Amino acid sequence: MSISITRRTLMAGVAATPLAAYAQGANDLKGTTVVFASWGGAYQDAEKVSYCEPFAKATGATVVQDGPMNVAKFRAMAGSGTPDWDVVDVTGGFLEVAAKDGLLEKIDTKLVNIGRLDPRFVHEYGVGAIVWSYNLGYSTAAYANGAPTTWADLFDLKKFPGKRTLLDQPVASLEVALLADGVAPDKLYPLDVDRAFKKLDQIKAQTVFWSTNSQSQQLFVDREVTMGIILNGRVYDAQQKGAKIALSWEQNIQAVDYLVVPKGSKNRDAAMRLIDTMTVAENQTKVANLIAYSPTNLAAVKDVDKKVEPWLCTTPENLQKGFVMSQLYWRDHLKDLTERWTAWKIA
Amino acid sequence: MTTVDRRLWLLLPAGLTLTVAFLLPVGWLLSRAFTFPQPGFQNFVLLWERPVYLRVMGNTLWISAIVTPITVLLAFPVAHLMAHGSPRLRRWLVFLVLVPFWTSLLVRSFATAILLQRHGVLNSFLIAFGFTEEPLPLLYNMAGLLAGCVQVLLPFVIFPLYSSMARIDPAYMRAASTLGATPVRAFLRVYLPLTLPGLMTGATLVFISTLGYYIIPALLGGARQQMIAQLIQDQIATFGNWGVAGALSLVLLAATAALLALLQFTVGLKEIAR
Numbered sequence: 001m002s003i004s005i006t007r008r009t010l011m012a013g014v015a016a017t018p019l020a021a022y023a024q025g026a027n028d029l030k031g032t033t034v035v036f037a038s039w040g041g042a043y044q045d046a047e048k049v050s051y052c053e054p055f056a057k058a059t060g061a062t063v064v065q066d067g068p069m070n071v072a073k074f075r076a077m078a079g080s081g082t083p084d085w086d087v088v089d090v091t092g093g094f095l096e097v098a099a100k101d102g103l104l105e106k107i108d109t110k111l112v113n114i115g116r117l118d119p120r121f122v123h124e125y126g127v128g129a130i131v132w133s134y135n136l137g138y139s140t141a142a143y144a145n146g147a148p149t150t151w152a153d154l155f156d157l158k159k160f161p162g163k164r165t166l167l168d169q170p171v172a173s174l175e176v177a178l179l180a181d182g183v184a185p186d187k188l189y190p191l192d193v194d195r196a197f198k199k200l201d202q203i204k205a206q207t208v209f210w211s212t213n214s215q216s217q218q219l220f221v222d223r224e225v226t227m228g229i230i231l232n233g234r235v236y237d238a239q240q241k242g243a244k245i246a247l248s249w250e251q252n253i254q255a256v257d258y259l260v261v262p263k264g265s266k267n268r269d270a271a272m273r274l275i276d277t278m279t280v281a282e283n284q285t286k287v288a289n290l291i292a293y294s295p296t297n298l299a300a301v302k303d304v305d306k307k308v309e310p311w312l313c314t315t316p317e318n319l320q321k322g323f324v325m326s327q328l329y330w331r332d333h334l335k336d337l338t339e340r341w342t343a344w345k346i347a
Numbered sequence: 348m349t350t351v352d353r354r355l356w357l358l359l360p361a362g363l364t365l366t367v368a369f370l371l372p373v374g375w376l377l378s379r380a381f382t383f384p385q386p387g388f389q390n391f392v393l394l395w396e397r398p399v400y401l402r403v404m405g406n407t408l409w410i411s412a413i414v415t416p417i418t419v420l421l422a423f424p425v426a427h428l429m430a431h432g433s434p435r436l437r438r439w440l441v442f443l444v445l446v447p448f449w450t451s452l453l454v455r456s457f458a459t460a461i462l463l464q465r466h467g468v469l470n471s472f473l474i475a476f477g478f479t480e481e482p483l484p485l486l487y488n489m490a491g492l493l494a495g496c497v498q499v500l501l502p503f504v505i506f507p508l509y510s511s512m513a514r515i516d517p518a519y520m521r522a523a524s525t526l527g528a529t530p531v532r533a534f535l536r537v538y539l540p541l542t543l544p545g546l547m548t549g550a551t552l553v554f555i556s557t558l559g560y561y562i563i564p565a566l567l568g569g570a571r572q573q574m575i576a577q578l579i580q581d582q583i584a585t586f587g588n589w590g591v592a593g594a595l596s597l598v599l600l601a602a603t604a605a606l607l608a609l610l611q612f613t614v615g616l617k618e619i620a621r
Contacts, residue, residue, distance in 0.1 A: 075587045097587075168565075204570070208487045211565045218457075222464050224486070335586055342578065343399040345570040346406065 029061035032270045037067040038089035042291055047089065047129070047278075050286035055277040061270055074262065078103035083262035086271040089129060092256045093171070096331035099125040105261040111272035116279040118314070120324050121296035126258030127275050128296035130287065133252040133313035133322055134172045137230035139220060141244040149248045151180035154227055155202050162226030165219050166200075168209035170341040171330055172253055173200065176229055179251050185323040193337065197344055209345070220245045236292050236311040252322035254313055256296065288312060373596075376589065380597050383590030390594035400578065400595065407575040408602060410489075410564075411557035414496045418553045419546060421497065422504035426545075429505070430512035444502050452499060456566045459495045460486060463567075492568035496557055503556065504549030511545025551607065558603060575599055 036052055038044040044067060052063040069088055077083035078098070090098065098104050104125040107114065114122045121128030138148050139162070148160050154176065166173050174191050177199040183192070208225055210216040217238045219225045235247040259278055261271045277283060284300035287293060294312040295301055301315055309315060313322060380390050394400045429440045447455060462468045463485040470482040485491055515538065523533035561576040568574075575595060582592035 071585065071587050072583055072589075207570070209570055215566065218460075222461075223466050224464055335588075338581060338585070339397055339399050342403065342573055346399075346402060346573050 027058070027060045029059035029270050029273075032059075032061045032267055033064055034061055034086045034267050034270050034274055035064045035066050035084060036087045036274065037069055037085040038065075040068040043293070044089075046287045046290035046293075050283045050290070051129075051274065051278040054280075054283055055274045058277070059270070059273065061274075063274065074098070075101075075103065078262040078264065081264040082266070083264055085262055086265045086267045087274050088260050088262060090126065090258055090260050092258060092325070092327040093330055093334070095123060095126045095258045095260060096327045098260070099123070100331065103263050105263055105265060105268055105271075107261075107275070108269070108272045111269060112276045113279060116281065116299070117296045118298050121256050123258060126260040127279060128256040129259050129278055129284075130257050130293035131254050131296060131314050132257070132293060133232045133254045133318075134167075134176070134229050134325075135232050135235065135247040135249065135252050136227070137216075137220065137235045137245055137247045138227040139223065139225075139244055140246050141223075142226035147246065147248070148227060150250050151176050152182075154229075155180045155199065157203065157206060160227060162206075163224060164203050164207045165210055165216060165225040165228030165230070166207050167216075167229055168211045168345075170337040171334065172229060172325065173341075174337070175253055175325065185251060189326045189329045191329065191333075193340070197340070200344070204344075217243075232294075232311060232313055233292055236308075249313075249318045249321045252313055252318060254322050254324045255327070256324065376593050377597050377600070378593065379589040380593030383588075383593065390590040391598075393591060394594055394598065403573050403575050403578055404595075404598060404602065406571075406573060407558055407599070408606070410492065410496075410572065410574065411554050414493060414500065414557045415550050415554045417493060418497050418500050418504050419550050422501050422508055422549065423542075423546075425501075426505045426508035426512055429509045430515075431517075444505050447499070448502065452562055453566075455499060456495055456563055459491070459498060459567060463491055463494060486567060488569040489572060492564055492572045495563040495567040496560060499563065500553045500556060503552040504546075507545040507548040507552070508542060509545070511542045515541045547610070551610070554606075555603060558599060 034055075036047070038047055044065065048063075048065055052065070055061065056063050066085060069090060071094060074085075074088065074090070074094075075098075077085060095104075106125060107123070107127055112127055114127060117128060121131060136148060136151060136154055138160075140147070142162050143160060148154065148156075153160055154164060166176075174193065174196040175188060177196040178188060178192060179185065181195060181199045183195075207228075208219060210219060210228075213231060213234055216228070216230045217234045219228070220230070220238055221241075221243045230247070232247060232252070235245055238245045259275045261268060261275070265271050279297055281295070281297045281300040281303070284295035284297045285303045288295055288300065288304045288308060292308050292311050294314040295304075296314070298314060298316075298319075301309065301312060304312065312318065381388070383390070425440065425444070429437050429444075432440070460467075464470070465482040465484075465486070467486075469485065470479075473479045473483065485494070519537050519541070520533055523537045524530070528536065558574075559576050560574055561580060564572050564574045565577060579592050579595050582588045582595065
């Protein structure tokens with residue numbers, strides 16, 4: 001997933017730097033309108049305040065908010081060659097698919113200073129904006145005398161009795177099953193699918209499957225389940241609202257949301273420069289403080305509110321405990337494994 | 348031009364809306380089954396080769412086939428009271444049946460979850476009064492799914508049934524008993540057949556609506572209650588695969604049409620036989 005920089009593009013970047021690159025504050029984009037599309041809600045509000053507004057202020061461009069991001073819509077737009085959107089927030093999974101299908105503009109490293117970010121979160125066709133992680137979440141009330149810590153504990157119904165919850169998708173669920181079965185994170189891909197499903201059989205009868213994030217949170221609040229796979233931000237949110245829930249960072253599985261430019265964008269350069277504004281540490285700190293999503297610019301972490309910081313998956317400690325999921329693997333196997341997942345569920 | 352012809356113009360606004368907002372997009376989606384990603388039958392071949400699709404299709408038809416009679420059975424007494432009770436009672440019943448229409452499906456499904464969950468209202472009640480010691484599994488399984496579907500669909504049977512029942516002349520039942528029919532026989536031979544038009548309309552609405560349910564199985568059903576709309580949604584939203592989505596929709600449509608034709612045929616015959 002890491003970007004391959006040829007020597008030539010690298011040299012071009014170096015050569016251009018003193019001239020026009022990373023030109024913030026130039027106020028040279030007056031009259032340009034950049035359309036920014038994301039997922040709506042509190043997240044897009046945070047992006048608007050933290051990336052779009054500083055960008056508009058520095059360059060004079062107008063940024064219009066649109067969305068929500070939708071795969072079918074994105075495809076139709078980029079396929080037509082004249083997309084309405086200029087900068088779009090997409091999941092890592094879609095980034096790989098869209099890159100393969102030629103729906104994206106290559107990131108122009110003369111305009112985007114990707115050096116600000118951890119290389120794990122930079123792609124040839126997209127720049128990581130936030131990171132989130134799949135964690136082991138558990139009820140602190142149910143396990144008062146010793147909390148579960150590892151994925152293996154999720155499958156240990158004797159030591160940790162209680163209902164489980166998994167996402168209703170193979171992504172992350174299969175990784176978790178293999179990690180629990182003793183596979184090391186660096187030996188995970190390509191996934192040993194048969195072994196993973198066999199492991200999942202152990203807890204299938206005890207499992208409630210969640211299909212929306214709010215549902216995953218609600219299952220813990222309502223005491224329907226006592227342990228399961230849940231996103232770090234959702235545990236944070238549930239705890240803020242008073243739920244007796246906690247998480248383990250052991251082998252947290254990280255996924256990245258990227259900013260991309262759809263193929264054929266009329267404002268390609270301005271779009272790249274908006275993405276560059278996103279990479280600035282100060283702006284990423286702002287997003288983390290507003291919505292507790294983890295920065296891709298690791299320098300942004302230290303200034304985050306001390307109450308929020310322990311919940312981020314890109315603190316030095318949590319980064320080291322976790323690993324980034326292979327979206328490239330899922331690009332090639334999601335379809336078949338989703339079919340198999342459904343067949344396994346209804347069997 | 349005759350009067351009838353001129354009145355047909357009244358259909359134009361609705362007809363245009365339906366064409367633009369329904370027929371064209373649905374036709375487009377269905378046609379994708381044969382054209383996406385390239386012309387041919389590859390999408391149907393895929394459905395045939397991967398048994399999971401047809402199994403989920405069967406699942407969906409089966410769930411609809413269970414939901415429909417339960418909804419009709421529960422709706423019947425309510426519609427009966429509405430049709431033959433006092434005007435005051437009727438107003439109250441109409442109000443109570445309509446209230447759920449003002450609430451979103453999502454909210455109602457979450458509300459059903461709150462009632463049925465392990466530490467929910469119903470289980471607390473059952474435990475407090477000693478009916479059970481352990482909370483009953485009422486949610487994330489077939490029971491939860493049925494409760495969710497039936498509560499949402501009841502009005503769709505109650506109202507057509509009510510309109511059929513309200514038109515039944517009470518003299519018919521009196522005549523039947525005067526002629527020596529027991530109340531049960533009078534009900535089965537006189538009352539029930541007269542409610543059949545409303546009953547069939549309601550049952551059809553319930554059956555077809557259930558086939559397309561997406562939110563309710565996701566929120567209230569369990570692993571096995573996977574329904575076809577969820578797979579169609581996956582094909583479009585996750586994979587951008589309009590071809591398979593169109594093929595699934597077409598097979599669902601064909602299965603539904605075939606079943607309804609069968610139903611019409613059998614019920615139609617019964618009515619002739621009487």
